[in-house]
Amino acid sequence: MCVFSVSPVLVILIESFTAGNYISFPPDSFSIKWYKEFLKRDEFIESVYVSLYVALMASVTSTFIGLLASVAMFRYSFFGKKIINLLFMAPLSLPGLILGLSLLQFLAINSIPRNIFTLSLTHIVICIPFAIRFITVSLTGVDPKIEQAAQSLGANRFYSFWFITFPLLRPGITASFVFSFIISFDEVAASIFVSSTNAMTLPVRIYAYIDQNYDPLVTAVSSLLIFGAAIALVIIEKTVGMGKLFGMK
Numbered sequence: 001m002c003v004f005s006v007s008p009v010l011v012i013l014i015e016s017f018t019a020g021n022y023i024s025f026p027p028d029s030f031s032i033k034w035y036k037e038f039l040k041r042d043e044f045i046e047s048v049y050v051s052l053y054v055a056l057m058a059s060v061t062s063t064f065i066g067l068l069a070s071v072a073m074f075r076y077s078f079f080g081k082k083i084i085n086l087l088f089m090a091p092l093s094l095p096g097l098i099l100g101l102s103l104l105q106f107l108a109i110n111s112i113p114r115n116i117f118t119l120s121l122t123h124i125v126i127c128i129p130f131a132i133r134f135i136t137v138s139l140t141g142v143d144p145k146i147e148q149a150a151q152s153l154g155a156n157r158f159y160s161f162w163f164i165t166f167p168l169l170r171p172g173i174t175a176s177f178v179f180s181f182i183i184s185f186d187e188v189a190a191s192i193f194v195s196s197t198n199a200m201t202l203p204v205r206i207y208a209y210i211d212q213n214y215d216p217l218v219t220a221v222s223s224l225l226i227f228g229a230a231i232a233l234v235i236i237e238k239t240v241g242m243g244k245l246f247g248m249k
Contacts, residue, residue: 009226016223018216034220044221047205050116051185054201058123059180065124066131066176067169071161073132074139092129096189099126104193116199122190127180134179138172182229 011025016034018027038044072078073085091099103122107114142165150160188203195204202225206218 012219012222013226015216016219018219021215023214023216023219034216035224037217038220038224041217044202044205047200047202050119050199051202054116054120054123055181055184057120058127058184059177061120061124062127062131062180063135063173063176065128066135067173069128070132070135070139074136075144088132089129091126096126096187097193100190100193103190107194114194114196114199119191119194119199119201122194123184123187126187126190127183130183131176131180134176135169135172138169138175142168178232182232186225 015023015025015027017030017032018024019029019031019033020027069084069088073081094102100122103118103125104114106112107118112118146164146168147157147160150164151157155163185201186203187201188207191201191204192207195201200208202221206221210218
């Protein structure tokens with residue numbers, strides 16, 4: 001199963017070094033010309049900046065909202081709690097195409113222009129459920145009596161949460177940020193409907209390019225995304241640890 005899952009990635013990596021002008025496997029000869037071609041394409045470089053900006057906005061905002069929502073729904077009981085939880089988790093039950101089409105219709109009805117701001121809002125909506133799940137998992141391992149003990153010693157609720165609970169939630173918060181960033185950066189289905197000529201993410205740019213071209217440039221771009229993800233995972237493993245990130249250590 002591992003070989004079956006990884007083999008398409010290996011094919012893309014190998015194909016990105018082809019010297020030919022068409023996608024074929026295995027390559028007849030090898031070259032890095034398609035990586036050089038990527039650096040010459042201003043539209044791809046611009047889409048990289050857009051994707052990084054949108055992913056950063058989505059990961060930071062969704063993690064912040066997810067932290068507040070997780071603490072409120074996990075620690076407290078209030079009227080409408082189940083309904084609010086269902087609303088937060090609703091994007092998980094909707095296919096990306098349906099969500100994107102619905103958002104496009106909402107923007108059109110209200111005469112809201114499609115730009116990088118609306119694109120960021122779309123990605124925030126998509127990432128919030130994942131942020132809430134990661135942080136809620138971390139909350140289950142934190143005993144609320146620790147905060148109560150701090151408050152009994154004179155600390156108010158803010159200080160007890162910030163200095164006691166928040167450090168214990170860092171693995172969940174880190175996981176929320178990292179995976180929200182990855183989900184946002186790789187999002188295609190909903191982004192197709194909300195993107196515009198001035199705000200187009202890299203995955204949407206690749207999708208549009210494949211529709212009109214059949215050269216190995218897309219394999220080089222995809223390989224760069226794979227390399228970036230691999231580097232991010234190595235950094236996480238060396239600094240935080242993947243096991244600790246998921247609460248397994």
